[in-house]
Amino acid sequence: MHFLTKLLKKIFNRTTVCVIGILLQLTYLVVIFLSFGTQYTYSYFAFVLLGVILSLYIYNMDINPSYKMAWMFAILSFPIFGVMFYVFFGNSHSGDRLRKRMTQYNDEARLLLPQNNELMSALHRDNTAAEKQAKYLYNYGGYPVYANTKTTYFPIGEAKFAAMIEELEKAQRFIFLEYFIVAEGKMWGTILDILERKVKEGVDVRMIYDDIGCLFTLPYKYNEILEEKGIKCRVFNQFRPIWSAKMNNRDHRKILVIDGHTAFTGGINLADEYINEYEKYGHWKDSAVMLKGEGVWSFTMMFLAMWNFLTHSKPDEYSQYMPRPEEIADCRGEGLVVPFTDSPLDDEPVGENVYLNIINSAEDYVYITTPYLVIDNEMQTALILAAKSGIDVRIITPHIPDKWFVFAVTRAHYRKLVKYGVKIYEYTPGFIHAKNFVSDDKAAVVGTINLDFRSLYLHFECASWMYKCECIPDIKRDYLETLKVCQEITYSDCIHINIFKRIGRAILRLFAPMM
Incomplete structure (x- = not known):
């Protein structure tokens, strides 16, 4: 029985x-x-x-x-x-009612995110391209620039996991988690044990996970299981048998905020393949960044705006989630940061435009890692123009794919890019899931935003733009080390392809925006 x-x-x-x-x-x-x-x-x-x-x-x-x-x-x-x-x-947007409600919560949050005009003046004197980037992120993203923020880069999931555990153990007031994928296993099990213990200590623990992202990795109504443990939990955009346009919009963000003074973001979800506990597609190469200091406030507000949207509740007294002065007194990091989010509901492709600004303002090099290279004409033109202008443009993609059809479209883009001087490399040990841009030893982005249509137009995403931060040399160093285990794609590789593969890729490329 x-x-x-x-x-x-x-x-x-x-x-x-x-x-x-x-x-x-x-x-x-x-x-x-x-x-x-x-x-x-x-x-x-x-x-x-x-x-x-x-x-x-x-x-x-x-x-x-x-x-x-x-x-x-x-x-x-x-x-x-x-x-x-x-x-x-086909429809990439949720209904007007949902859009208005999300806008309401975002607008309320942004009232507490004023621009720092003193820092903007300093940027104007130092680098007008960086100033334009920061202006754009505030004018169309709603997120200001911060100093006094220490940044730490993690070149692999295992390093980020160890840092997460260390920081979670220190939590005293609140822990906010927002992830696209959560899977039962070592990584999530270890974190969950800490969260349960912190709840008993009186810490406010909240979690948001995407329903489709966790469709095959968590039991049905897992949010109720977490609620029974004292963890407040909401599920983003629950999957239903009746398909609607809003099912296209997923919460692809990865955010962990601890006590308002420490935040993590990057490509790493809460599942064992991200820490190479087992091999899913060969070695899993990913990245993340940890912020400590004033810049964490934007990640706190991102989470709370989404939380209030999902709970249909009146906003909390936001000030209670601000970091205490003594908690960030020693966070005197170098450079400036702008944590930002990108929403599919506002018709403003913030993530893509941030990337384009980096490419178009580069003077020496642009180094990119992305699991998917499914780009539109504007992005392709920017990459080629930069290469034609003498900029060292390099892109690392996976050698072992997670989705064969997206991989076919990724490779379909190689020929034209390589022909005009963009250098493309495949990560031969396995699958690279990192979403990084680094340029000229000055600017970098680490976050959740892939170079594909779903990330750039359909999903909720987040990242941190960083200027002259202490972690930027580490991002560049990691890139150069990664190149040592990559295979460079030559123009000869691109043209000597089986005719049937070429036809198949051409057909798939027609449908690239749907992938």
Whole structure:
């Protein structure tokens, strides 16, 4: 009987039910179409007409041109399935009601994030390109520039995990966690033990995790399990069998804030593959950064704005989460930082524009690591123009992929980039998941933002832009060390490709904005 119960639970778990629900919806649409029977010709032309109207609508939308073209191609080439697919997956935005509510909480938070005009004046005197970057991040992201923030770079998940444990043990007032993926295992189990203990000590522990990110890694209603342990928990954008446009928008951020004075971000989720506890795609190379000091306030406000959005609650008294003066008295880090977030609900691609600003203002080099290279024409043009202008542009991507179709599109971008001087390397030991930009020994970004359409346009993301911080030499050093185990992609490699692979990549590239 016990065996039967376990079997039924596996068969009828949430994932299975949700997948069946979506398949039933698709089947329903197909059945409706086929029910026309002898009227097939009329129904087909009805879909063609609908496809033309839908394409005109998409053409006039204020969205990325590559995204437009991909959907228009799919809809006009395959009217029946293109229209159906767009209904389920095409709209990149949640409804206006959700957008207004999120904007409300963000606006309330940003009232407590004033720009530091004294630091901006200093930036103006020192470097106008850096000043423009900071201005952009405040004017369109809402996040100010900070000094007095110590930065520490972690070149691998194991190092970040050790630092997380050390800092969590010191928590006295609150711990905020927001992660895309959480998986049961050594990493999460160790952290959870500390969180349970801290709850008993009176620490306010809160957690947000993305539902689709954890769909296969956590039990159903895991938030209730955490609540029973005293950990306040909210699930971002719960996955439902009835698919809607808002399912496209995921919380891809990785944030840990401790007592308002220490914060972590980067590419590392709370799962064992990120600390190489087991090999999923060869050796897992990732990165993270720890901030200590005044700059942590922006990460605290990012989390609280999302928390209030998910709880539908009135904002807390934010001042209680500010760091105490004695807690940051010794945080006299070098340089300036701007922690920032990027939302898919405001039509402003902050992450992409920050990257473009770094590329366009580079004087010597731009070094990039990304797990995916699925870019639009604007990003491609910026990279090529920088290389043509004598800038040393290098990109490291994985050699062992986690998604074969995205990897195919990544490699499809190599030929033109390499032809015009961009140097591309693949990380041969396995999968590189780090999302880093470093340029001219002065500026760097470490965060969650991939060079793909989903990160740049559909997901909630976060990162820290850093200028002349003490961790920047470490980021560059890690990059140069990583190159030693990478394989450089030559132009010969790009052109000597099996014809069928080339055709397959070309077809997949047409649908790149949907990946």
